[in-house]
Amino acid sequence: MSHDGTNTSGWGLRYPGLVMGKGGKNEVKEFTGMWALKPDADLVAFTDTLSREVPVWGGPGKTFSEATTMLGLIRTARWFVARTQDFDGYTLFFISQFDGTLDKYFDDFVLNGKENLTKIWGQCVGCPSGPDATARDVVEFIARGQIKTLACYDVFPSLSLGQIxxxxxxxxxxxxxxxxxxxxxxxxxxxxxxxxxxxxxxxxQVPSDAMIDTEVGRQWQYEDVAEHIGK
Incomplete structure (x- = not known):
C-alpha cells in the first residue's frame, strides 16, 4: 500500500489515493469524498436512483448492480450520511475501490450522464445545476470533495476483476x-x-450485487452515537 504526492490529474484531484498491490499484475485504487447535504435533501429519491432507475452506461433493462458489473472495474462502493464538524447539518460520504487509474475512474463517471449524477450529488450544497451545467461540471464537483483515506484493505489487489x-x-x-x-x-x-x-x-462475469436501504429517507441517521460510546 503506498501513495504518491504528485498530482497529474486532469480532474484537479489533490491526492492520488492509496494504491494496493503495487508491483504486481494489478493495482487497486481508492477514492473517498465528502459533501454537505442540502437541508431538504431527498434521500428517498437518492435511493430510488440506485435501486430502480436504469444507469445510462448499462443500456435498457439493466439494474444498477448489473450495469456496474459490466464496467469490470469497480470492486466496491458505498454511500453513507453522517454529521461532521466541517459542515452544518449532514454530510454525504462516498467510498469506492476500483481497478485502473483514478483519472480513468472519473472519466468513466461522466458516462453516468448529468441527470443520474445530479440525482445523487444534486442533493449536495454547491453541486452544479441548471441547463448550462454539464456532466463534467458535476464530476469536477465530486472530485473536489476528495478527502484522504487513512487505511483500506482489499483481499486480491494483485488480481483484476477479469482474472478473478x-x-x-x-x-x-x-x-x-x-x-x-x-x-x-x-x-x-x-x-x-x-x-x-x-x-x-x-x-x-460473476454476478455482483447492490444492497440499498430504501428506508433511509424515513428512518434518519443515528444522532446518539456519542452517547453510545460514552462520550
Whole structure:
C-alpha cells in the first residue's frame, strides 16, 4: 500500500489515493469524498436512483448492480450520511475501490450522464445545476470533495476483476470435468477434448450485487452515537 504526492490529474484531484498491490499484475485504487447535504435533501429519491432507475452506461433493462458489473472495474462502493464538524447539518460520504487509474475512474463517471449524477450529488450544497451545467461540471464537483483515506484493505489487489472471473469460471469447468471423469462411463479422450474446448470459451462475469436501504429517507441517521460510546 503506498501513495504518491504528485498530482497529474486532469480532474484537479489533490491526492492520488492509496494504491494496493503495487508491483504486481494489478493495482487497486481508492477514492473517498465528502459533501454537505442540502437541508431538504431527498434521500428517498437518492435511493430510488440506485435501486430502480436504469444507469445510462448499462443500456435498457439493466439494474444498477448489473450495469456496474459490466464496467469490470469497480470492486466496491458505498454511500453513507453522517454529521461532521466541517459542515452544518449532514454530510454525504462516498467510498469506492476500483481497478485502473483514478483519472480513468472519473472519466468513466461522466458516462453516468448529468441527470443520474445530479440525482445523487444534486442533493449536495454547491453541486452544479441548471441547463448550462454539464456532466463534467458535476464530476469536477465530486472530485473536489476528495478527502484522504487513512487505511483500506482489499483481499486480491494483485488480481483484476477479469482474472478473478476467469479463475472462478475455470474452477467450475474443472470441477464439472473431474466429476464426469470419476463416473468412468465416458470416453476419456472425448471428455478431455470437450474440457479444453470449454476452457477456451469466454468466461461469464460473476454476478455482483447492490444492497440499498430504501428506508433511509424515513428512518434518519443515528444522532446518539456519542452517547453510545460514552462520550
Amino acid at each position: 472471473y476467469k479463475a472462478a469460471d475455470w474452477y467450475e469447468k474443472t470441477q464439472k470435468f473431474q466429476r464426469a471423469v470419476s463416473k468412468g462411463d465416458l470416453n476419456l479422450e472425448d471428455a478431455v477434448n470437450a474440457f479444453f474446448g470449454e476452457l477456451a470459451e469466454s468466461y461469464k
